[in-house]
Amino acid sequence: MFKRRITYLSILSVSLCVFMAVVVITVMTGLLVDFKEKNHNYAGDCIISTDSLVGFPYYQQFLESISKETFIEAASPVIKSYAILSYQGSYSNTNVEIMGIDPASFSKVTNFADTLYYHKNQPAAAFEPSYDTQLPGCVLGIDLALSRDQFGKYSHSDFAPMAAFEITSFPLTPKGAPARAGLGLVSNKTFYYSDDSHSGLAKVDGSVVYLPFDHAQQLCGMSGQNKRVTAIHIKIKDNSDLDSAAQKLQYLWNDFKASKKDLPYASLLNNVKVQTWKQFRRASIAAVETEQIMMILSFIFIALISIFIVFVVFYMIVSHKRKDIGILKSIGISKINIISIFLLFAFFVGLLSSLIGTVGGIIFLGKINPLESWLYEHFGFQLWNRMVYAIDLIPNKIEIEVIFVIALAAILACLSGSAIPAYQAAKMQPAESLQVNQL
Amino acid sequence: MNENNIILKAENIHKSYKIGASKLKVLKGVDLELKKGEFAAVTGASGSGKSTLLHILGTLDKPDDGTVIFNGQQLFASSDKYLNNFRNKKVGFVFQFYHLLDELNVLENIYLPVMASKSIFGWFAVKKQARNKALELLSMFGLEDRAKHKPYQLSGGERQRVAIARALINDPPLLLADEPTGNLDSQTGNGIMDVLEKLNTQANQTILLVTHDKNIAKRAERVIKLKNGKIDNTKG
Ligand SMILES: Nc1ncnc2c1ncn2[C@@H]1O[C@H](COP(=O)(O)OP(=O)(O)OP(=O)(O)O)[C@@H](O)[C@H]1O
Numbered sequence: 283m284f285k286r287r288i289t290y291l292s293i294l295s296v297s298l299c300v301f302m303a304v305v306v307i308t309v310m311t312g313l314l315v316d317f318k319e320k321n322h323n324y325a326g327d328c329i330i331s332t333d334s335l336v337g338f339p340y341y342q343q344f345l346e347s348i349s350k351e352t353f354i355e356a357a358s359p360v361i362k363s364y365a366i367l368s369y370q371g372s373y374s375n376t377n378v379e380i381m382g383i384d385p386a387s388f389s390k391v392t393n394f395a396d397t398l399y400y401h402k403n404q405p406a407a408a409f410e411p412s413y414d415t416q417l418p419g420c421v422l423g424i425d426l427a428l429s430r431d432q433f434g435k436y437s438h439s440d441f442a443p444m445a446a447f448e449i450t451s452f453p454l455t456p457k458g459a460p461a462r463a464g465l466g467l468v469s470n471k472t473f474y475y476s477d478d479s480h481s482g483l484a485k486v487d488g489s490v491v492y493l494p495f496d497h498a499q500q501l502c503g504m505s506g507q508n509k510r511v512t513a514i515h516i517k518i519k520d521n522s523d524l525d526s527a528a529q530k531l532q533y534l535w536n537d538f539k540a541s542k543k544d545l546p547y548a549s550l551l552n553n554v555k556v557q558t559w560k561q562f563r564r565a566s567i568a569a570v571e572t573e574q575i576m577m578i579l580s581f582i583f584i585a586l587i588s589i590f591i592v593f594v595v596f597y598m599i600v601s602h603k604r605k606d607i608g609i610l611k612s613i614g615i616s617k618i619n620i621i622s623i624f625l626l627f628a629f630f631v632g633l634l635s636s637l638i639g640t641v642g643g644i645i646f647l648g649k650i651n652p653l654e655s656w657l658y659e660h661f662g663f664q665l666w667n668r669m670v671y672a673i674d675l676i677p678n679k680i681e682i683e684v685i686f687v688i689a690l691a692a693i694l695a696c697l698s699g700s701a702i703p704a705y706q707a708a709k710m711q712p713a714e715s716l717q718v719n720q721l
Numbered sequence: 722m723n724e725n726n727i728i729l730k731a732e733n734i735h736k737s738y739k740i741g742a743s744k745l746k747v748l749k750g751v752d753l754e755l756k757k758g759e760f761a762a763v764t765g766a767s768g769s770g771k772s773t774l775l776h777i778l779g780t781l782d783k784p785d786d787g788t789v790i791f792n793g794q795q796l797f798a799s800s801d802k803y804l805n806n807f808r809n810k811k812v813g814f815v816f817q818f819y820h821l822l823d824e825l826n827v828l829e830n831i832y833l834p835v836m837a838s839k840s841i842f843g844w845f846a847v848k849k850q851a852r853n854k855a856l857e858l859l860s861m862f863g864l865e866d867r868a869k870h871k872p873y874q875l876s877g878g879e880r881q882r883v884a885i886a887r888a889l890i891n892d893p894p895l896l897l898a899d900e901p902t903g904n905l906d907s908q909t910g911n912g913i914m915d916v917l918e919k920l921n922t923q924a925n926q927t928i929l930l931v932t933h934d935k936n937i938a939k940r941a942e943r944v945i946k947l948k949n950g951k952i953d954n955t956k957g
């Protein structure tokens with residue numbers, strides 16, 4: 283009954299709406315999920331840490347005590363502080379965040395290994411420069427070591443080049459005072475470039491230098507009698523729930539703290555928080571949270587506008603059929619049958635359009651990255667300037683649920699868009715609906 | 722006169738239209754009787770309410786007051802189901818502006834009322850029969866070679882013949898025609914009248930026709946005049 287151009291146009295417009303929603307929502311959620319994932323990859327699942335640069339003692343005992351817990355997969359102590367990085371041979375320097383880690387255990391709790399270039403497969407040796415494995419190595423955040431080209435690619439040489447960096451730190455006593463000279467104080471040390479770390483988080487890649495745990499501990503004044511760290515990163519077993527794991531760790535930590543309360547510097551344990559990675563990375567996630575809210579708002583707008591367009595398309599089609607509805611009624615077709623004819627029509631248009639739109643969207647998303655680089659090569663057009671944005675590829679991971687919801691919304695919009703005018707027209711006296719456009 | 726002979730009876734039909742705040746009284750108590758097999762014509766000035774009356778008789782519109790009785794059944798007191806069946810099987814309506822569905826071809830337009838009364842499966846059972854009947858009507862009206870054409874490919878007279886064929890497909894006891902010749906030249910119009918006359922004389926089809934054309938009205942057995950919202954019984 284509806285073999286008309288308007289049908290093709292409606293299918294086209296609904297398809298385009300579905301297509302747009304699929305592409306935009308996939309890319310946008312992709313960016314968000316990607317960002318969160320990177321934040322998660324950077325830290326353990328749960329983190330026991332202090333903001334104080336003094337750190338906290340007795341961490342070894344705590345690590346030992348939790349090693350028996352069944353919900354814990356691995357744990358790794360970390361020393362985080364600030365320092366000055368000088369490029370040896372030049373006068374330039376920059377302030378950096380130093381992370382003292384044991385690469386073997388740290389790569390068990392985070393995806394540190396994957397961020398490396400030369401030591402991807404042997405993270406335990408991350409601090410062994412290939413040119414001389416005996417030298418103390420350092421892993422630089424990738425933006426400290428290399429710069430990207432316009433495609434967002436870093437070009438590594440086949441072997442890590444020899445380069446020396448001097449780290450100047452500010453060792454603190456357990457009381458938080460600057461440690462005095464003598465007393466085996468080390469505040470300055472040379473490290474050799476052994477690898478770089480690409481986390482995908484702009485801030486991390488541009489300011490973090492990973493150092494061997496023992497060296498960092500020394501540089502921060504945390505070695506000696508009561509060895510201290512600033513954090514313990516913990517990976518929980520895959521089958522345990524993040525929040526309840528954090529809860530359990532909190533209890534364990536409270537007990538531990540109570541058992542140490544009479545020991546020297548026990549007060550440092552009071553500054554320690556037990557957090558999930560989401561809480562731990564809040565500062566970083568919060569920075570994009572406003573952006574996230576904007577994104578969610580634009581999702582909603584896009585969805586609403588698409589639904590509205592679909593609705594209007596159908597409203598117009600069916601409104602133009604008022605005369606036909608009058609004719610159908612005049613030959614004795616019931617209201618219900620008339621409405622169901624239009625609903626059926628809307629359903630098929632909705633279904634077909636959703637199909638076309640999603641298939642088109644999926645194909646487009648599959649080709650979006652080659653397409654972007656092609657556009658860039660030929661016309662200099664780039665969606666995100668890779669020198670600025672820390673993404674390699676435009677995210678295009680298809681979420682079945684998202685597609686399902688979009689298709690469902692499209693079909694519902696078609697149905698409601700046609701149901702309302704069809705119902706109105708079917709309710710009218712035929713004589714009245716027949717008057718429309720009589721001449 | 723035997724009551725059983727009356728196919729359609731209208732009593733005290735009132736109808737007015739609201740135009741803004743004022744009310745336009747179109748029908749002010751119309752009484753009308755139509756006998757089985759009768760061929761009657763309603764005439765009256767333009768705007769006198771002829772179409773309004775015919776719509777009400779065919780239940781395409783509701784009167785403000787009054788009753789319409791078809792074969793003893795009060796139409797406006799009946800259920801939607803009864804009315805749908807009435808519109809589908811008991812009455813054939815021919816409009817001044819044809820009112821064919823543009824998306825359907827001539828043949829489909831004609832058998833649409835058969836389709837409308839059946840479920841999908843019921844329709845497959847009778848489709849062949851309905852097609853044949855539609856083709857029969859088409860050839861009766863000299864349009865057998867236009868079956869696959871769309872209504873917009875036909876002339877006005879041809880379209881009106883298709884509309885009449887559609888009205889007749891379910892063999893309704895009553896045919897209501899609103900100015901079936903109104904948009905046609907007199908020769909084509911007379912052709913349509915020939916068709917109606919033949920239906921009346923050969924098939925004893927009851928026909929109520931609306932026209933403002935005196936020459937057309939003359940060809941009916943009886944002329945009913947509508948004036949000032951009432952039936953004018955004075956001769957003239
Ligand atoms: N839906 C409506 N709303 C308002 N006024 C209406 C409506 N339908 C008809 N009318 C008015 O009612 C009056 C009668 O209309 P109707 O169409 O019945 O006249 P008619 O006798 O068929 O005229 P014609 O010979 O021109 O077809 C006219 O004045 C018309 O303007």
Ligand SMILES: [Mg+2]
Nearest residue numbers: 771772773900
């Ligand atoms: Mg009229």
